[in-house]
Amino acid sequence: MTPHISRKTRVTGSVAAAAALLVAGITAAGTAGAAPAPAAPHGGAALALSTSHHAELVHDAQAATAQTATSLGLGAQEKLVVKDVIKDTDGTVHTRYDRTYAGLPVLGGDLVVHTAKGGAVKGVSKATTAKVAVASTTAKIAPKAAALAAESTATKTIGAKKVDAPAPRKVVWAAKGTPVLAYETVVGGVQKDGTPNQLHVITDANTGKKLYQYQGIENGVGNSEYAGKVDLTTKKGANGYELTDDTRGGHSTFDLGGSESGDGKLFTNSTDTWGDGKPSNPQTAAVDAAYGAQETWDYYKNVHGRSGIKGDGKGATSRVHYGQSYVNAFWDDSCFCMTYGDGQGNNKPLTALDVAGHEMSHGVTSATAGLEYSGESGGLNEATSDIFGASVAFYAKNPEEPGSYFIGKKIDINGDGKPLRYMDKPSKDGQSLDNWSADAGNVDVHYSSGIANHFFYLLSEGSGAKDANGDHYDSPTADGSKVTGIGRDKAEKIWFKALTAYMTSTTDYKAAREATVKAATDLYGADSAEVKGVESAWAGVNVK
Known part of the structure; x- marks a missing residue:
């Protein structure tokens, strides 16, 4: 067996990028990482948890969810599910929970319990202060009707094409006003500019009224006049080298080759030199994508003590060369991946350092606060x-x-x-x-x-x-x-x-x-x- 050896390699490149009108733009930048800022003087900074310590905290919190629910005064049909745990240098623990009611997900029912070192609860941050309860979990509206209505919403409100809505899931909608029984339908297809569509439509399960909608695919744009040679960490494979970074959670970069679906093909090379600075070389966009993921990982780890987007030490993946002349880039939680188009005329790949930082930060937001991508919370998500x-x-x-x-x-x-x-x-x-x-x-x-x-x-x-x-x-x-x-x-x-x-x-x-x-x-x-x-x-x- 050929050993897998992480290596650093020098790569040259020059890539420009363009943007769609409504997507978030982000600034460009470059190479060597900065030293972490000094620790906060009051012990409120988060500890840099190892993967095993983080997993242990999550496991312990999950084992105590019933006791926690009782202490918070939740109803008998409410249960807590641990989403994340962070621990401060002074021993304070912040445990983030999602909530279920009678086995149904409660959208907008998330909360964070802040516990002092000795175990005393210091406070609770809640997405809603309303009592989570519904008269019945039996819907009056058929799931198919909700799905068809959601498809119509996607077509009319965002101009989605090739819409496809699988069977919706039954939920309790608690994000706005009094909690109600609802359906959540995720409509597929594509948006007007060719971006994959994941429009979430929330429908009252008893009246059929649309309650809310938000887009699950979060877009961004950027531009990189590629800043010379950069160091990339790659892996020695059986027949050369792979664009995989095992020092950063196994992040890998894949080539979609113009496709709009699938995982793509892992970038490999006979030598450890990648790209030539020209967008006509498929590796050049891959270099930018891998470099952006690398710098984003290092930023969160060295500045905030967070190991990976979810804090679990696992790297995301990047996919380049999406579609044809696709002038956009997007983060998708469902594949835990960044995807980049090649821009107008397939000559301006949207693979820039700041694009990676922006888009992968959508993943951090999803793994933590989960800010709804609509209204004021959506503005905060983008910001x-x-x-x-x-x-x-x-x-x-x-x-x-x-x-x-x-x-x-x-x-x-x-x-x-x-x-x-x-x-x-x-x-x-x-x-x-x-x-x-x-x-x-x-x-x-x-x-x-x-x-x-x-x-x-x-x-x-x-x-x-x-x-x-x-x-x-x-x-x-x-x-x-x-x-x-x-x-x-x-x-x-x-x-x-x-x-x-x-x-x-x-x-x-x-x-x-x-x-x-x-x-x-x-x-x-x-x-x-x-x-x-x-x-x-x-x-x-x-x-x-």
Whole structure:
């Protein structure tokens, strides 16, 4: 048997990328990783758990779910299912649960229990405060009727084609208002631009009324003028080398070869040199995809102590060359994979470092808070990927493509040389929101994300004019107040802590403010400059 040996290899390349109109743009960046930021002084930072320790915590929590449900006062028909566990340096444990009722999944019933080192419950973060109960679990509407209605919804609301809805599952819908018996139908097919469709449609099982819908495929865009030679970790195979990184959970990169389905073919090569910098070489896109996954893994591990997207030490997969002239990229939880199109004319692969950071962060959000991809929670979901996509770019420290708060700086999607998004003043793109208003939940999530993006910029850098890395920023505030930044390193840690410990599937902007204040308190203390900075930055975007 030929031994499997992880190797580092030098690769050259130059890849450009384009973007679809409504998908999230992300900034480009480059190579060597940065050192982790200093530990928080108040013991609220998450421990870097080994895979076995994480699994042990999850196992112990699952064994105690009945006792936990009783202590929380849940009903006799309610059960808890452990989704994730994180542990802080001071011994505090944050256990995230999904909930079932009479054996049915409760959508919007997730919660996080915060337990002190000694075992005392410090608090509970809930997606809903409503009592979870329904009069009957027998539906009045037939499953087939719900499925047909969902197919119609997909066709009418998002222009989906080749729609296909398998039998829906019966659930309890608790995310909005009084919990009701419902059907969840996942409609397949493709969206207008060729992206796979996974539209989740929630239908009242007794009246047939549509209650909610959200897209399960989360899109993003990016652009990379490939920054010279990069190191890739590959594996020695029986007949050469494989584009598999066993040092990062076994992440592998596959070639779809223009197909829109299947796993694709693992990239292999007779030598350990990959790509030639030209999009006509299929390996070039694979190099970018593998490099992006590598840097994203390192960012989460070295900055936040998280081993892999789910915190379980397992790597995702990347698929390149999806479809024909597909101008997009997307994350799909069902295959735990990143997929990249080749752009207009198959000449501009969307395989960029910031795309990987953005899209794989959708996976982190799904594995933690599970922010619903609609309304204000959807805006927070998109902003989270923008925030961490940009953070990965800053972390990589490529001198030729320094990190930036201008999103999609290099893609020139509008043909005028301007960025796709601006974190310092989101409205400069013509559609994103600078500040919160009562209508924020009705705006497309890629534009309502501007509120949190603006918050993150203010928290990191402060208001007013500033020059950095060749970019000029000038960030206003909703009330004209002056905000003093606390630094991006601290802002990243606060957002990550809030996402993983306090946000839930239904978190809106007001709840996000509360979550980040709690996170900053855990990390830096109740009277710290960091907590005051969080409060000031939220006020700067009209979230009070």
